[in-house]
Amino acid sequence: MARQPFIAGNWKMHKTVAEAEAFVQGLLPRIYDADHCDVALCTPFTALQAVVDSTRGSRIEVYAQNMHHEAQGAFTGEVSAPMLTELDVHGVVLGHSERRQLFGETDKALQLKVPAALDAGLQVILCVGETEEEREAGDTERRLRHQVDEGLEKVPTERLGDVVIAYEPIWAIGTGQVATPEQAQEACAFVRALVGQRSKEEADRGRVLYGGSVKPDNAAELLGLPDVDGALVGGASLDVEQFEALVNAAKG
Numbered sequence: 239m240a241r242q243p244f245i246a247g248n249w250k251m252h253k254t255v256a257e258a259e260a261f262v263q264g265l266l267p268r269i270y271d272a273d274h275c276d277v278a279l280c281t282p283f284t285a286l287q288a289v290v291d292s293t294r295g296s297r298i299e300v301y302a303q304n305m306h307h308e309a310q311g312a313f314t315g316e317v318s319a320p321m322l323t324e325l326d327v328h329g330v331v332l333g334h335s336e337r338r339q340l341f342g343e344t345d346k347a348l349q350l351k352v353p354a355a356l357d358a359g360l361q362v363i364l365c366v367g368e369t370e371e372e373r374e375a376g377d378t379e380r381r382l383r384h385q386v387d388e389g390l391e392k393v394p395t396e397r398l399g400d401v402v403i404a405y406e407p408i409w410a411i412g413t414g415q416v417a418t419p420e421q422a423q424e425a426c427a428f429v430r431a432l433v434g435q436r437s438k439e440e441a442d443r444g445r446v447l448y449g450g451s452v453k454p455d456n457a458a459e460l461l462g463l464p465d466v467d468g469a470l471v472g473g474a475s476l477d478v479e480q481f482e483a484l485v486n487a488a489k490g
């Protein structure tokens with residue numbers, strides 16, 4: 239089965255509502271006929287409604303960058319799946335390394351968040367990836383296995399392929415130090431194989447993205463790899479021209 243390429247821009251803590259709307263107005267005419275790939279913008283919570291409204295009827299999907307697994311409760315500062323779906327948000331990024339490293343996100347929490355998001359009708363991008371020390375110590379596969387197995391543990395087998403997994407080596411995020419095509423292919427194939435241990439069919443259906451310093455000048459090579467179905471992009475997603483170039487690079 240051919241997997242539709244997927245380019246997702248992760249804005250992190252960038253763009254006010256006014257800046258987000260200006261970006262969308264700039265992007266829409268540039269990618270209106272880009273039906274070769276799925277396109278998502280993962281915006282701060284505060285910009286979700288504005289970006290949902292300004293992209294309605296277009297091919298751009300809107301994702302949040304985190305959510306709590308409970309639907310409601312005494313969790314100050316958190317946002318739940320029903321709060322996102324009420325806004326017509328399409329999906330959510332879960333387990334980004336910045337959330338894991340800076341905000342104490344655990345694999346145990348992700349075990350609850352991933353199925354909660356799917357149950358609510360949200361699409362999920364689950365992020366996994368090793369540190370530089372883990373790669374140097376030969377621990378990359380052990381780390382990925384742990385993150386993928388834990389994150390997907392409570393996902394029913396027939397829904398595994400609905401979870402997009404983003405392989406993002408931490409040493410490549412925001413550093414300009416992109417993984418080599420060999421490293422990206424090897425790790426993304428390994429991630430797919432981990433899903434395949436539960437269901438070959440779901441592993442073939444599910445999309446695996448690469449993330450970490452993806453730019454217009456390296457995107458085509460990465461996106462051409464057999465097990466890389468798209469990219470999760472930070473820095474280069476903040477600029478309309480660069481983001482358009484990434485969407486075009488997915489044409490293959």
Ligand code: PGA
Pocket residue numbers: 248406410411412413414449450451452470471472473474
């Ligand atoms: P980057 O970020 O493209 O700026 O390296 C990627 C990410 O964190 O998703």
